[in-house]
Amino acid sequence: MIDISALAKPLLDLLSSFGSGVMSTDGPSGQLQSTSSIIDQIHAFGRNSINGMNEAWDGRAADSATAKALRVQTSAATISDRGNDMASVVDQAAAGVETGQKELSGIVESFVNTASAMGPTIATPAGFAVLVGSAIDHLGQGLNVVGRVRNELDTHTASMTELTPPPSTSPASMPTGLASSASSGASQLVSTLSGVGSSAGGMLTAMATPVSSATPSKSGSSPSTPGSHKPNGSxxxxxxxxxxxxxxxxxxxxxxxxxxxxxxxxxxxxxxxxxxxxxxxxxxxxxxxxxxxxxxxxxxxxxxxxxxxxxxxxxxxxxxxxxxxxxxxxxxxxxxxxxxxxxxxxxxxxxxxxxxxxxxxxxxxxxxxxxxxx
The missing domain is CATH 3.90.1720.10 (endopeptidase domain like (from Nostoc punctiforme))
Structure with a gap:
């Protein structure tokens, strides 16, 4: 009796170790979007406060206070944008993992359907050879999916790294609460993506080394950094x-x-x-x-x-x-x-x-x- 489950086990193990990519609404992406929304509210409050201050106060001291307040506004807007950008990166990474998981499920189903369609011929030497070849082919397809998702996660991790540094304005001009929220959010998201990337790497390590050469190589390109400098300094x-x-x-x-x-x-x-x-x-x-x-x-x-x-x-x-x-x-x-x-x-x-x-x-x-x- 041919044990089909034994041949399917590497594929099933690959599928079970692959994340679903599904995140709850209160996950890292949702938390960052919520934080950015709060910062936007603070930004709006700051705008009204600046206007009110200038209506009640003028002179050099008022100008100095306005300039400092506007720098804080810039810091708040930058933090909010970074939070939303980070949330977008997390969503893209999760979507990639979810797509990969569905593809792996389809590959497992394809192998099982192939084995079932062979009927009694599966017990013959020729049939067994075909079944083993099909198992190897499907495993290779699964490893290709894992390799592709791993490369996508590497790209998303690079994007997250670019977003991680704090705003270039001096922390001294930024409200402590805002700076703390941004730093905490960035650390949490980097940790999340690092964990997903590590999980993908762990799946590859668990697979047979000879087949891993079939995984696609990572592209050397990376997303352009928003605001990269031009010759005129802006x-x-x-x-x-x-x-x-x-x-x-x-x-x-x-x-x-x-x-x-x-x-x-x-x-x-x-x-x-x-x-x-x-x-x-x-x-x-x-x-x-x-x-x-x-x-x-x-x-x-x-x-x-x-x-x-x-x-x-x-x-x-x-x-x-x-x-x-x-x-x-x-x-x-x-x-x-x-x-x-x-x-x-x-x-x-x-x-x-x-x-x-x-x-x-x-x-x-x-x-x-x-x-x-x-």
């Missing part, structure tokens, strides 16, 4: 919702412009850092003054601004301090600067430089903040 990418555009600043912080035109203006302005101040200058090659800088940067984005600083807010949407985004303009009666995010401006001093957001400027009347691309 970079950008469309956000998943298609509304904003993320920009990586020279200090490494990641901010979100309201649209591509604003992001392009920020990139162009940052590309002029170090340009000498020249009264009336309108191009990086010959020097720039304050309105020349913003006019040039927005011109590169296809947006025309008036030449005079005090007129560059005309006809554009006024923006509250707590709602500032990269590309917004701060306009005085004789000066203009561009918001780049993380509580900072880029402006034509001598030379073009990055400075903290403020509303005071050597006694000039401050007209307000404006968004040329709205």
């Amino acid at each position: 970079s950008s990418e469309q956000t998943p919702d298609g509304k904003g555009v993320k920009v990586t600043l020279p200090d490494g912080s990641i901010v979100e412009a309201p649209n591509e035109k604003a992001a392009q203006a920020v990139r162009s302005a940052l590309g002029t850092l170090g340009t000498p101040y020249v009264w009336g200058g309108t191009s990086p090659g010959s020097g720039l003054d304050c309105s020349g800088l913003t006019q040039y940067a927005y011109g590169e984005a296809g947006v025309d601004l008036p030449r005079l600083a005090q007129e560059q807010g005309n006809g554009h949407l006024g923006v509250s301090p707590g709602d500032l985004m990269p590309g917004d303009l701060a306009v005085w009666d004789g000066h203009v600067a561009m918001v780049i995010g993380n509580g900072q401006f880029v402006e034509a001093g001598d030379p073009v430089q990055i400075s903290s957001i403020r509303t005071e400027n050597i006694g000039m009347d401050f007209y307000g903040f404006y968004r040329p691309t709205s």
Whole structure:
């Protein structure tokens, strides 16, 4: 009597040791999404608080507090984005494992159906040889599935590693609770993926070594890192919702412009850092003054601004301090600067430089903040 179960055992063992990929709603992905949602609520509260503070308080001290608060806002937004990105990686990894598990179940079922279809011929030498060959073939298929899933998990683990470092802004400017939540969430997710990857590796080790050569090799490519630097010191990418555009600043912080035109203006302005101040200058090659800088940067984005600083807010949407985004303009009666995010401006001093957001400027009347691309 041919013991079909003995031939199927390696496949059954492979299936039983393979994870299901099914996660509960309160698993790592759900927890991170929930944490990001809470941080988003804190971010909204912070925006309202900044607006309220600026209505009740002005002067240099208020400007300093606003700049610091906006840096905290950037940190909170970055942590929230990382949490959602990590949750997405976990979901992708789980989906890959679930798909692999279904494929393995199908391979086991295929072998059992093949053996059943052979009928009495299974007891003949020729039939037995066919059955053994089928068992080896199906085991090879199963190992290929495991190898593919393992490589997918390696890629997801690499993506998680890229997301693990804390935001580049100083931890001192970040609420302790938020920093702790982000660190805890990252550690938990890295541990989860490491465990899944280790499990896949353990399954391969348990299989016969000669057949493992059939597993596909891992591709050397890895997902691009959001915000990877470009030559001008900044970079950008469309956000998943298609509304904003993320920009990586020279200090490494990641901010979100309201649209591509604003992001392009920020990139162009940052590309002029170090340009000498020249009264009336309108191009990086010959020097720039304050309105020349913003006019040039927005011109590169296809947006025309008036030449005079005090007129560059005309006809554009006024923006509250707590709602500032990269590309917004701060306009005085004789000066203009561009918001780049993380509580900072880029402006034509001598030379073009990055400075903290403020509303005071050597006694000039401050007209307000404006968004040329709205």
